[in-house]
Amino acid sequence: MPVPDVMFCAQQIHVPPELPDIMKQFTKAAIRTQPRDVLQWSYGYFYAMANGEPLPVKERVEMPVATQKNDTGLTQGLLKILHKQLSEKGTVGLPELQKKWKNLCLPMEQLRNLLQLDNFVDGVEWMKFFSLACSALGGSLHSSMKHACEILTNDPEGGAARIPYDTFAFIYSYLASLDEEIAGEALESFLNALKEQVAHKEYMVGIADFSTVKKTA
Template sequence: MLCTNKQKCILPKLREVLIQYTKAAIQTQPPDLLQWSADYFTAVALGDIPPVKQGQERRPWSKWKDLTPELLKVLHQRVGRRLIINADELAHMWKSLNLPKDLFASVINVGYFTEEIEWLKFLALACRPIGVVKTLKILCEVLSGDYDDPRIPFSTLQFLYTYIAEKDGEISASHVRQVLNYLEQEIIGPDGLIKVSDFTQNPQVRLE
């Protein structure tokens, strides 16, 4: 980059680095900003995941490749119809499928789960790194047990989409309400069920 005496040289990537840092700081709200900043930039320099909460904290999908829809379906079947499951019991199920421990810990941390885990929230966060649309598609497949345009209750989709959007941190609550209102008024029939194609192949529906 060429600079004159009257100009200040700005590194090409500095703007993007500062934008990401500012967004992460606002999202995390650290009590000790200086220490958190030191930890943040150390992690970035080392290529590690920075200490950022919720929507900004993401892991590459490559590290989640072992968590296939088929394994999620097995987990769901083992949980049964329970809405709440004990963390130790779920950890044992996870281990029995030879899934990486750090993935389990990551989902627990992002969801702020303790001893009692809301299963649908855990399931949603387990799919989270692949994006909202693909996550909801996999959840429909897992919950319905059907891979050919599966259907689930619209109320379940409402719950999952709202929760995923909240954790994503980049989808406004007003946008979520607009999408759900459209689906409820224009798409959902008397049976109260929604198909995957209703939100993946409809040009009027933009989840992200």
């Protein structure tokens, strides 16, 4: 039996006063983030909003990289979202990481490949995973550190991209430990030279600082 048409008048329809602004912000967020799967991303967006979590929204639209030969899924903007959502936990449960990854419409195979680079048994230590993700973006150790600085910095875009020396040293040491070609002595020498160089800068490391040390080391 067909459902009869129901007529409503304006007085019968109640529109929550906050709905227009919610939908406006949602639309702007979707335009900035450009998710591959709008429905999946929308689930993550409203789930985060309902639970008071950081929203899966990029700060700005990312332009495609002309030199990139293939689309690897993960981008600097998406990794920055994940860092905002998960970094405060320190160690993240695998199901939660998988959920956040999926809500950003990232390929699960890429996540599995990153996790295989270390032995994450009792959860995923976030800063180690973050470092591995930066290496997936960068290709080389130097490029990986550049991505890390640009994501973690509080400096304005286009600035020095400074981060605390201890944070830099942790990421650099961890990634270097996975590279058999980097000797421990060379790593220690580089970090000591870098620490000495930034001592007068309250131990904040910028991209120019470690690039200079790298050239002179």
